[in-house]
Amino acid sequence: MEWLAFLEKGIWLGFAAIGFAILFNVPLRTLKVIFVIGALGGLVKFLLLKFGVNITIASFGGSVTVGFVSSYAAHYKHAPPMVFAIPAVIPMVPGVFTYRMMLGLMQLTEDVGAGDYNKIMAETVNNGLKASFILLALALGVGLPILLSRKESVKKRA
Secondary structure, eight states, rough: OOHHHHHHHHHHHHHHHHHHHHHHTOGGGHHHHHHHHHHHHHHHHHHHHTOOOHHHHHHHHHHHHHHHHHHHHHHHHOHHHHHHHHHHHHSSSOOOHHHHHHHHHHHTTTTTHHHHHHHHHHHHHHHHHHHHHHHHHHHHHHHHHHHHHSOOOHHHOO
């Protein structure tokens, strides 16, 4: 039953990727592949999280998967790799940590005691750093495979 819930997450991640793809007005012929890449990247991230990997490393793993699969999909669908990679990786953006950081910043503007101030400040900085490192991991994870695959044509590897 747990694997069924896991696969359901993948389906929803694929639909989220398609939503961003439509928002970015990508060619219609790429939507099915974007669905698969978004679901696959998200499932890799959640699988790594399930095995106890840090969320930053798990996000990096998911985005590296998206980057490599996007470079191969670009050859078969005759579109740039970023057409596949960007919509597929956006559902992995850490919205919760950014939201908590903003709430913490707003709480810090209020009149709070010294003990509460230190606790709120620590949580705010923690959430902000998590969000920043996850975004950095997503950018590097998508960008590096695509840059590395440009040196050698994908046609030679396929």
